Amino acid sequence: MPPRLWPSSFSHFWSPKIIRASPSTPLHHSLLPRTSVRLASQRGPQRTQYNRFGNIQILYSLWRTSPNFRYGVGAVGLGSGGFYYYNLEQVPVSGRRRFNCISTAREERLGESGYRRVIQQYGRDILPPDHPHSRMVNKVLGRLIPAAGLERQKWDVKVIDDPEEKNAFVLPGGKVFVFSGILPICAGEDGLAAVLGHEIAHNVAHHTCEKMSQMAFLIPFALLLTWTLGISVQDSGFILDVALERPGSRKMESEADYIGLLMMAQACYDPSLAVGVWERMAKEEKYAPPQILSTHPTSKNRMKVIQEWLPQAQQKRAESQCGIMTGYVDEFQSAFEHGDDGFW
Numbered sequence: 001m002p003p004r005l006w007p008s009s010f011s012h013f014w015s016p017k018i019i020r021a022s023p024s025t026p027l028h029h030s031l032l033p034r035t036s037v038r039l040a041s042q043r044g045p046q047r048t049q050y051n052r053f054g055n056i057q058i059l060y061s062l063w064r065t066s067p068n069f070r071y072g073v074g075a076v077g078l079g080s081g082g083f084y085y086y087n088l089e090q091v092p093v094s095g096r097r098r099f100n101c102i103s104t105a106r107e108e109r110l111g112e113s114g115y116r117r118v119i120q121q122y123g124r125d126i127l128p129p130d131h132p133h134s135r136m137v138n139k140v141l142g143r144l145i146p147a148a149g150l151e152r153q154k155w156d157v158k159v160i161d162d163p164e165e166k167n168a169f170v171l172p173g174g175k176v177f178v179f180s181g182i183l184p185i186c187a188g189e190d191g192l193a194a195v196l197g198h199e200i201a202h203n204v205a206h207h208t209c210e211k212m213s214q215m216a217f218l219i220p221f222a223l224l225l226t227w228t229l230g231i232s233v234q235d236s237g238f239i240l241d242v243a244l245e246r247p248g249s250r251k252m253e254s255e256a257d258y259i260g261l262l263m264m265a266q267a268c269y270d271p272s273l274a275v276g277v278w279e280r281m282a283k284e285e286k287y288a289p290p291q292i293l294s295t296h297p298t299s300k301n302r303m304k305v306i307q308e309w310l311p312q313a314q315q316k317r318a319e320s321q322c323g324i325m326t327g328y329v330d331e332f333q334s335a336f337e338h339g340d341d342g343f344w
């Protein structure tokens, strides 16, 4: 079986539990990074024969001598370029242009099968709906969903009783999983809104579709790289993973931070409290790999960028209906402190 060129999950590697928990398709956006890069030299003895650059010479010679080869390359290039251009679209909220050839219906079907697998694995550890943790997650989600504009999805919340696991994820189609271990890091509803906002943002932006779409180009590209450089499929997969997939993943994570921050602000939560979540998360990280080898930005970078976005998020909060309420509360508090007759 050819090796998978794309990650099986978005989990962080220092927790074997999470790796075990991950669905086998790239539809699972967890809060924390997957960093399990294995260097080519660490992958054991299955390395193939080395015919480095020999095949490049063959290609170059074909290009020089065969018009049919050049036409063929041109046709494939034009076809691929046209397909790519035809499937370009804009990500909601952030406005980023990206390639996506997967329908949301397909994404949701994948979410359904992922959901069944997670339930199978964690069914016994799921807290009942009337548990205080489940109620809190439901409450926060109830405020975030209208801000996300995903009311039509069949939302379902499951809190998994695992105090050691500091993670959460939302599967396509609105299936929310929160491990109880992340709740102390959230330190309240605003922090939980930051975490869930980020996870829901992956759904808003259809990042699963995007990752699957990229595979349509990456797999043939990896095979071409394998042949031209005379390296193993594992090695070409590794090169593309570090060079393209991980930077792309970090971009999506950052985008989810941005969309999630605006979402929580619109839902009347305090966006400035998102910074504290990453502060506490950074303290929990026993081993933080260099960002370049990670699927996620470092907690430190996340905090820095979130702080830069805060004025925009505060503006969003002020513009939403809760802005009126907040303004009124602030005014009331100010009047109370100064003994304004208008309120007495």
Ligand SMILES: [Zn+2]
Binding pocket: 029, 030, 031, 032, 198, 199, 202, 253, 256
């Ligand atoms: Zn994420």
